[in-house]
Amino acid sequence: MIKNVGIVGAGQMGCGIAQVSAAAGYKVHIYDIAADRVEAGLATINGNMARQVSSGKLTDEERKKALSLIKGSADLNDLSQADLVIEAATEDESIKRKIYGQVCPVLKTDAILATNTSSLSITRLASATDRPERFMGIHFMNPVPVMKLVELVRGIATDEGTFQTAKQFVTALDKTITVAEDFPAFIVNRILLPMINEAIYTLYEGVGSVDAIDTAMKLGANHPMGPLQLADFIGLDTCLSIMQVLHDGLADSKYRPCPLLVKYVEAGWLGRKSGRGFYDYRGDTPVPTR
Template identity: 45%
Template structure:
């Protein structure tokens, strides 16, 4: 039997959750977006509305289609509103215990044939699946920021993921106009295993006074043809998230090459997390 996915649930109304909700809604899917704070849900709706407005202004989306997409997104504080979802995508903090608690909640309320996906960027899907009552329905759907614009979705099969679930999710990713690429369940998968240590090493260059943040970014743009410097990218991602991923890689592989930079830890301790706090390796207070 082929799984049919029509109604989508999204857990977490932050940057990734709101973007994932928008991507599905624009493609015609009914979406239930859940968070534990009403303020987060209100902010997410405002962010999605603004994002859709920009697409309309750039003639990438019809005004009527944008209005219809916004209308397909229902927000809720109640996990019980996922009772009839065909797929629920978790998009919360990169902390295993937080994700484990959410999947336990989902186990309680969703149908046994519903698919449970995690947007984790580095945590083992096999470990997440093992914490659920039906491990075969758990899979990774790693979207990238900004979700509406980025084409890739990394599909990560847990050791327990069924062929049916993997096929259904891969097909769904294609249906929303994105490119599904499969990665084996390994810490960081592919993109973050390569990308985040590069950002960490750029931070070490600043920490060791090899070059200024401005020059590190300029050299990587001019010498390696990167569209954005690694420090600017770290600021965009959020330096707390960069640290979370580095710590997951370091703990998972037990390899010193994944040791987080001392400066990265200090930046996070200071609350200098990048764009979202208006200060990271660069100053965003005027933006």
């Protein structure tokens, strides 16, 4: 039975997972190496829930109850009572492995450790822990409070009890589950990122401008957001790292990251979070950069 949930990483994903977990009645503890990030994360959750109250999605009573269930700190030992710990650190395998080395010794022996990775091998990550049979992928979509889907991914060693417990937890969050096998980028990103990469190739080869490509896909394929706008929202560095995982893991040239994507990342133009990507966000309205 999951009662206490630990989250590693107070970024956008970690805070989103914390918010939906607390809204479902779980006690949540957010851990981050930087105390100021924890403070900023808690403030973000408070702001998000206040907006949900003003739009009628939550009552003020529900907001207060959920916020009372969330705590945060820069002390790893505060995860010692967690039944489930979800790692939501940056999409970098070496960083994740280092975190598991630090987290595993403080966890209860029967605690489940999960990763929110969007592309990395669950089996390989599990091998860096002391509990591969109690380790799996629970991949939330961004932004977590809005997106209904969660991908559940078992590693080769994940036992059935761990999988069933994760299913019950995700169902309690009122999310829809899709089960993916442990292959690079799972289901959503295996399909989505090559599409985004192809849109960047279309721009790179001069087939259309940023505006032409995004308008074409919004109105011609009924996508709610154009692929280049979506890339900026995801973060171009994240897009590049997922394409590299696909290219390295499947060794197929169709997954080669577009050189223009590489160039934007090298420039530090990572999308919305850095102020510039395929659009420039520094003014009142986003302006295409090509």
